[in-house]
Amino acid sequence: MAAYTSLKGIYPIGMVEEKTGLTSRQIRYYENMGLISPIRTQGKQRRYTEKDVIRLTRIKYLKDNGFDLKSIREKIELLEKSTKDLDLMINSGATQGRLTSLYPVSNRALLMKLLEKN
DNA sequence: CTTCTGACA
DNA sequence: TGTCAGAA
Numbered sequence: 001m002a003a004y005t006s007l008k009g010i011y012p013i014g015m016v017e018e019k020t021g022l023t024s025r026q027i028r029y030y031e032n033m034g035l036i037s038p039i040r041t042q043g044k045q046r047r048y049t050e051k052d053v054i055r056l057t058r059i060k061y062l063k064d065n066g067f068d069l070k071s072i073r074e075k076i077e078l079l080e081k082s083t084k085d086l087d088l089m090i091n092s093g094a095t096q097g098r099l100t101s102l103y104p105v106s107n108r109a110l111l112m113k114l115l116e117k118n
Numbered sequence: 119c120t121t122c123t124g125a126c127a
Numbered sequence: 128t129g130t131c132a133g134a135a
Contacts, residue, residue: 045135
């Protein structure tokens, strides 16, 4: 029973199973399919970061809603790309003053939420 | 005890 | 996808 050593934000596959609701079998399978890339310890065990867990949670959500791995991979790709673009904009100071006119309506809500934190 | 890879009654 | 084996 749960004798994990998980501190510092990275978790072994067993804990990821509990956090995401996915089986270790599925998690490893998704890795082979290129949907996730956890780091490995010297003993070759997988270690998942908080971001990896979030990513897997999204994968499970899409999977539960009937999407095939191909569709899931595309959606995750788009989501992470837009998030990356947002960070770039925010950190480059491009949002000074005219935020609403610089970003598309579809992602404005997310952007505003991100800005509230800073 | 947990995780890893490979394989399939 | 589940599950079992054999090793780490």
